Amino acid sequence: MSRKGLSSEIILNTAADLISERGEDNFSMRELAERLGIKTSSLYNHTASMQELLADVGKAAISNLNKALEKAVSEKKGKDSLMAMAIAYRSFAKHNPELYKMILSIPSINNKTLSDCGHILVNELYDLLEPYIAAYEERVHFARAFRSAMHGFISLEHADFFRNQISADDSYMNMVKILLSTLTEREDISC
């Protein structure tokens, strides 16, 4: 190491802070360098490109989201787990709107990342749905619907598409309940 105690981790965290504060569109290597107290070009000793750095921030974000979901799910059982997941998902997106948005741009950049990180959410969902939906294909359908609803709601809300006075929190809970209401415990006819 040289002069500063800069590590890739510090750079990543500072980049994430900057993005959280001012949005991905307003992020610049110049401002990141300034905040770190170095010249812009020095950043390239730590990252190959801005694109790679942004991808890394996205990976960290999806990893944090997954941790939050796992924690939430592990504390409940059955439908309560699904409800807890939905609440944790929205909570993460609400507290980290800019980082949440970055998650969507990951897959197109890096095919492996999503396989590594994103599947936790999906596999968790598949497991939780098993007591309610026997057929694998149907489980996939429902999981996609569930994720779509969560993501879509958050996305539309953040883009200010819900102008009506009615509480968005209420609408979200209502939406999740509607979806969960279509799940009925199946009698186990195996063996």
Next chain:
Amino acid sequence: MSRKGLSSEIILNTAADLISERGEDNFSMRELAERLGIKTSSLYNHTASMQELLADVGKAAISNLNKALEKAVSEKKGKDSLMAMAIAYRSFAKHNPELYKMILSIPSINNKTLSDCGHILVNELYDLLEPYIAAYEERVHFARAFRSAMHGFISLEHADFFRNQISADDSYMNMVKILLSTLTEREDISC
């Protein structure tokens, strides 16, 4: 007029073409000018800024989406109308993925635009839901869930989050049916 037969409409359409081909992120005034056969700075005789131009492209996109939805809805009745809307929504997004994405960035730019254009979709939905949901607040909740599901599905699919072999088309139809299945015709107890 002077030399060329350029109109704001031609510029708008060319910009939309360019965005459709290469994405909003890769759009540049330089390339737009080149395709139009003029110098970059000449564009500023027709638009105040790139931001305004992009906003106009977004407005045109939301307008086209609304037209497609209205047409689809008008040809059916009851739940079939809702199904037709969902199919038309997805169809638009599938054929115009880049333009669809731009719609989401409109509200933050211009508060009036969405009130003018976007409410058609919302009001249409409210009307269609009236035979099934009496309470206004409940209708708002359901309409938000419905839009969230549609948008979320399209958004996740386009970001390549549905890696499973299972058909995305099937999943989409399944999702819409799940939501519509929770709607039951109410007996009209008014008067």
Next chain:
DNA sequence: TTATAAAACTAATGACATTAGTTTAGGAGG
């Protein structure tokens, strides 16, 4: 104490949006 290499630096390039000021051409009025 010295060698090494990571990590800082300076300097330069090329893409980009945007602005100011100038020129040109096509249609309106005589």
Next chain:
DNA sequence: CCTCCTAAACTAATGTCATTAGTTTTATAA
């Protein structure tokens, strides 16, 4: 047919970026 007017083109310049090449510095390992 001529002349003016103005929309719409142009040239030139500025400032912001990301990125690269080449140089210097400094912390640590030997």
